[in-house]
Structures are given as structure tokens and as C-alpha cells.
Amino acid sequence: MKKIFYIFLFLIHFSVFSQKSENVITSGYSKLHYKTFGSGKPILIINGGPGMNCEGFGYVADEISKIGFQTIIYDQRGTGKSTVDKIDNETISMDLMADDMENLRKHLKIEKWTILGHSFGGMLAAYYATKHPHNIDKLIFSSSGGINMNFTRYAQDRINANLTKTQKDSVDYYQNKMDKGDNSLETKKLRAKYLANAYVYNKKNSAIISERLIQVNFDVNNIVFQSLINNNFDCSGKFKNFQNPVLILQGENDIISIDTAKEIAASFPNSKLVTLPNCGHYGWLDSKEAYFNALKQFLKN
Numbered sequence: 001m002k003k004i005f006y007i008f009l010f011l012i013h014f015s016v017f018s019q020k021s022e023n024v025i026t027s028g029y030s031k032l033h034y035k036t037f038g039s040g041k042p043i044l045i046i047n048g049g050p051g052m053n054c055e056g057f058g059y060v061a062d063e064i065s066k067i068g069f070q071t072i073i074y075d076q077r078g079t080g081k082s083t084v085d086k087i088d089n090e091t092i093s094m095d096l097m098a099d100d101m102e103n104l105r106k107h108l109k110i111e112k113w114t115i116l117g118h119s120f121g122g123m124l125a126a127y128y129a130t131k132h133p134h135n136i137d138k139l140i141f142s143s144s145g146g147i148n149m150n151f152t153r154y155a156q157d158r159i160n161a162n163l164t165k166t167q168k169d170s171v172d173y174y175q176n177k178m179d180k181g182d183n184s185l186e187t188k189k190l191r192a193k194y195l196a197n198a199y200v201y202n203k204k205n206s207a208i209i210s211e212r213l214i215q216v217n218f219d220v221n222n223i224v225f226q227s228l229i230n231n232n233f234d235c236s237g238k239f240k241n242f243q244n245p246v247l248i249l250q251g252e253n254d255i256i257s258i259d260t261a262k263e264i265a266a267s268f269p270n271s272k273l274v275t276l277p278n279c280g281h282y283g284w285l286d287s288k289e290a291y292f293n294a295l296k297q298f299l300k301n
Contacts, residue, residue, distance in 0.1 A: 020065075024081065027103040028096065033081035034074035034104060038065025041137070042110045043299070044072045044101065048119025051221035053080025056212055057118070060284055064116075067296055072113075074104060076124075078220045092223045094233070098128045105135060114299065116140040119256075119281065122264075123147070123228075126235045129242065139246045139268070140298070143281050146260040147235040147267055149228060158255045162198040162280070170194040188214040199281040201253045208285070239268050246271040247298040251279030251286060272298070 022035045035054070045061055047054050054073040061071035075082035077092060077100055084091040101124075105113060114137045117125030122144020129136055145151050160168055174191035192213035196206040246268040250261035252275055265273040274294045276287040283291035 025104065025107050027077070027100045030077050030084045030091065030096075030100070031082060032074060032077065032100050032104060034072055035061070036108075037061045037071045037073075038069060040065075040069040042070045042072060042108070042113040044074075044104075044113050044115045046101075046115065046117040046121030046124050047073065047076070048121050049079070049216065049221060050076060050120050050124075050224040051079060051217040051219070052076075052212075052215065053082075055080065063284075063292060064295065064299070067299070069114075069299065072104070072108070074100075076100070076220075079217055087217075087219045087223065089223060089227070092220055093227055094124065094127050094224070094231075097124055098131050101128050102132055102135070111135075112137040114138040114140065116142060116295075117144060118142040120145055120224075123233070126264075127233075130235055130238045133239075133242055136244060138244055138298070140295070141246070141248045141261070141264050142283065143249065143251060143254050143256055144260070144264060145256060146264055147239075148263075149233055150263065151256055151260050152229075154257060155255055158257065159195075159198045162253070162255065163194070164197075167194040167197050185214070198255060201251070201278050201280040201286045205282070205285045209282075236267060242268055243270055245298065245301075247294065248273045249276065249283055249291060249294055250274070251276045251281060251283055253279055253286075254281050256281070 020037050024031050024033045043064060045057050047057050053075045057073045061073050065071045076097055078084050078087050112135055115125045115128065117123070117140070122141040123146065125139060125141070126147045129139060163171065171191060171194045174187050177187050178191065192210040196209035196213055197203055199209050200206055248261050248264050248271060250256065250258055250273065252258065258275060261273055261275070265271040276283050276290050279286040
């Protein structure tokens with residue numbers, strides 16, 4: 001079961017086209033790095049991981065900003081340019097990450113914002129919503145792990161199902177080398193090369209994914225997931241009074257199943273589920289037009 005947390009919920013890399021500003025603020029005893037794009041109503045975009053920086057979402061932030069919104073991306077604590085004195089259970093937690101988001105909102109003098117959480121970012125968005133529901137305008141779950149840990153029951157099987165036998169055997173081979181202490185860049189690259197195919201429907205996009213997969217901070221990744229398991233992460237039943245609009249975007253060929261997306265939708269009174277055919281974990285790669293059209297319609301409505 002542990003291996004699933006090493007290979008689940010990563011983000012992809014795109015070049016940033018029109019960055020507006022970049023800054024670092026103090027959040028508790030850590031430094032929080034963020035970027036903003038465009039102007040208008042604010043949208044916070046939370047990348048997946050955990051253990052990944054925000055660079056892979058510059059493209060998404062830029063595209064959304066073009067329709068008249070201010071988009072914000074940030075490095076989750078302990079990743080990218082967001083630093084902590086040390087990485088351990090005292091400095092990395094869901095509570096502290098939610099506090100970082102709230103400190104950023106206050107710093108930017110935002111009354112309410114829309115939150116888009118992709119993959120693990122959707123789980124963090126849900127957790128933030130349990131603590132600060134009145135500070136949210138709208139919620140968007142993009143290929144989200146969901147509101148509990150149910151995805152852990154099937155995600156590994158779906159990853160395997162998206163790989164050929166050769167790809168799966170290769171992933172297992174290089175993962176085994178890493179488990180035995182081989183942290184060389186070459187081994188990480190080879191593992192990522194084969195694993196990336198599980199996350200996209202159009203395999204031509206796998207090279208983009210593999211580039212990003214080698215950048216995960218496994219220390220942060222392990223701490224967060226072990227915390228989710230140990231604390232039995234479960235936001236079920238906590239959104240009955242959350243009347244704000246909620247959008248769930250889910251690829252039909254994702255490693256996250258439609259059942260998880262339906263579970264999210266059923267938890268919010270005012271939700272809409274949009275499924276994307278022939279689409280894996282990254283809607284803006286496999287189904288770009290449908291993905292952004294759904295976002296635009298939801299945000300402009």
C-alpha cells in the first residue's frame with residue numbers, strides 16, 4: 001500500500017507566459033512563495049503532490065487570467081521557494097498548509113476567493129473549506145483525490161491498468177531500486193519515463209509528465225500522506241450547509257475514478273460534475289477545449 005503514495009497525484013510542467021508578480025511572505029515560522037497573474041476576481045490554484053512546487057500550473061493560471069480573473073499559484077510549504085527550517089511532522093501538516101492559504105488570503109487583502117484544487121490540491125481545498133467556508137466564493141475540484149481516503153482502495157489498480165506489462169514491470173524495477181536507496185537522477189528519470197503513461201490518455205503527452213515526476217520531494221510527500229492516513233482524513237458530511245457553487249472536473253480515464261468525483265458532487269448541495277471522455281489525470285492536456293470551456297462557463301456564470 002505504501003508505494004501508492006510515492007506515485008500518486010503529481011503535476012505537470014508548462015512554461016509561464018505572462019507572469020504578473022512574484023513574492024514571498026512570512027507564514028507562521030515558514031516562508032511562502034506565490035505568483036499572481038492578471039486582474040479581477042481572485043482564484044487560488046492549488047497544485048497536487050503533495051511535495052510538488054507550483055511551476056506546473058503557470059500555464060493554467062495564465063489561461064484563466066485571460067478571461068478576466070486574477071489567478072494565484074503558490075509553492076506549498078517545504079517545496080519550491082516556500083521554505084521551512086526543517087521538514088518533519090511539526091512543520092508539515094494539513095493544518096499548517098491550510099493556515100498558509102489563509103495567511104496568503106489576508107496578505108492579499110482578499111475577502112473571498114474561488115479555489116481550484118487539482119489532484120491532492122482538491123483534498124487540501126476541501127480541508128480548507130471545512131475551516132474557512134465563509135472565505136470561499138466558489139470551489140473547483142480538478143481530478144481530485146476527493147474528500148476522504150477512499151481513492152487509496154483502487155488507485156494502484158487503476159495506475160497498473162493504464163500501463164502495459166512492460167511499462168509496469170519497468171516501473172516496479174526502478175521503484176525497487178529507489179526503495180533500496182538508489183536515488184540517482186538516472187533511476188528517477190527511468191522510473192518516471194514509464195510511470196508517466198498512467199496519467200495521460202494521449203501517450204504523446206507522457207514526456208511532459210515524466211519531466212515533472214522526478215521533481216517530487218518525497219519527504220514532504222510521505223509526511224503528508226502518513227498524516228492523512230493516521231488522522232483518517234475524511235471531510236464527508238461537513239458541507240451540508242455549503243451553498244456556494246462547486247464544479248467537479250473528472251477525466252473518464254483518470255487514475256481517480258468517476259465514483260470519487262460523484263462522491264464529491266454528492267457532498268455539496270450546489271455542485272455540478274463534468275466528465276471528460278478520452279481524458280486522464282490532466283484535463284488541460286488530454287481535453288484542453290472541454291476542460292477550459294467548463295471552467296470558463298462556471299466562473300463566468
